[in-house]
Amino acid sequence: GNCLLLSAKGVELYSKFFTDLILALQAAGAPMEQIWSYQLRNEFFVEHWNPPFNKSSGLVTAANGVSYDMSNAADKIRMGEDGVVFWANAVRQAIRQVDPQALVTAGFFTPNAPNILREGDERIVPFRAAMERSELDFFDIHAYAGFHDFRLEAENYGIIGYMDKPVVLG
Numbered sequence: 001g002n003c004l005l006l007s008a009k010g011v012e013l014y015s016k017f018f019t020d021l022i023l024a025l026q027a028a029g030a031p032m033e034q035i036w037s038y039q040l041r042n043e044f045f046v047e048h049w050n051p052p053f054n055k056s057s058g059l060v061t062a063a064n065g066v067s068y069d070m071s072n073a074a075d076k077i078r079m080g081e082d083g084v085v086f087w088a089n090a091v092r093q094a095i096r097q098v099d100p101q102a103l104v105t106a107g108f109f110t111p112n113a114p115n116i117l118r119e120g121d122e123r124i125v126p127f128r129a130a131m132e133r134s135e136l137d138f139f140d141i142h143a144y145a146g147f148h149d150f151r152l153e154a155e156n157y158g159i160i161g162y163m164d165k166p167v168v169l170g
Contacts, residue, residue: 015094037103046124081129107140138166
């Protein structure tokens with residue numbers, strides 16, 4: 001997963017997958033007006049246990065051309081946040097080149113801060129960065145009824161009072 005988000009080749013291949021899919025649908029005469037949106041990924045999170053996040057030293061240059069210091073925890077978080085924004089914007093732009101009316105979204109797993117909802121869960125969920133800085137048309141959040149008070153999940157997502165783009169509960 002991280003290589004598709006953080007490497008230039010990964011972003012290129014992700015974009016190619018969606019553009020190839022859309023072009024094939026168009027060529028087959030699919031009713032394109034019936035497609036609500038393209039979801040780039042389901043329950044997005046950064047795999048902190050895999051490279052480059054599990055490195056403790058060195059610089060990593062991500063797809064956005066920025067280098068991040070792997071000995072710095074804040075840089076790792078920033079890399080995940082910048083990475084999701086760059087990836088989402090690049091893939092959305094590629095999709096819109098072949099389907100100018102397309103809506104593009106991503107589904108996000110519940111962040112684990114500021115409220116700790118899953119003890120020991122260190123997954124990085126850069127939802128707020130995507131919500132605040134990406135060009136995604138709307139956001140698909142996944143809260144699991146019965147496990148937590150939804151207000152706690154809404155606080156973690158940062159959607160209380162948010163009005164800029166639609167948020168869909170998936």
